[in-house]
Amino acid sequence: MTLKLDKVNRGPHLSTLVASSISREIAQGRLRPGDQLPTEQQLAQTFGVSRNVVREAIARLRSEGRIWSQQGRGAFVADEPNATVLTIDFDALQQATAFQSLFELRGILEVQAAALAAKRRTDDDLLAMKEALATMRNAPYGSVMWLKTDLEFHKTVAAATGNAYMVQFLMFVSERVRESILASGNQQRSEDLAAVTLGEHQRILDSIEAKNAEEAQEAMRAHLHGAASRVGLAEEQSE
Secondary structure (H helix, E strand, C coil), rough: CCCCCCCCCCCCCCHHHHHHHHHHHHHHCCCCCCCCCCCCHHHHEEEEEEHHHHHHHHHHHCCCCCCCCCCCCEEECCCCCEEEECCCCCHHHHHHHHHHHHHHHHHHHHHHHHHHHHHHHHHHHHHHHHHHHHHHHHHCCCCHHHHHHHHHHHHHHHCCCCCCHHHHHHHHHHHHHHHHHHHHHCCCCCHHHHHHHHHHHHHHHHHHHHCCCHHHHHHHHHHHHHHHCCCCCCCCHHH
């Protein structure tokens, strides 16, 4: 069994890159069903990353149904893909059309989530949103911390819907979007853009606090339209 594994570029998405590389080996048949993966130490040395990064990658592949593992034995390629497991290939998202489609899906989910959040939110939900937004204000625009706190704000909106499936789907899709933005490196540092983006989030929060579902939908739609433009998607594609 000859694998084509190389060191991965440094960045905040290392575990994603490692998981993607192993997935590619499976897809191209160099890792076959039943094959045992190299040990964590071997993978860490091959990719030039820490064992913690490898563990995160293995955990992701296991959650996607691509591999299974057994204590004391190691990790093995699954016999067949699990059709019930939702996966989005990281490499595919480097193509503009795939990223556009993912952003479109995110919009469909988040606009409806904002309306449900406005109808169902509790005082605790509002507090969580306000705390997330406050943390976001203190993070440099476009940084890893900014994107992390941005995702946390959207998670609080999803949680306010009271629909656990909505949270799961939205966080899965939003995390793939975040990884792609980090990989592309096209988030420019700008105080003006930070102010605009924070204003969009504040409008979402205010609408949800006012329990105005229609306004919450419009605020979320406007925010995602702006976000699409800021990451380089054409205006006509982000409608």
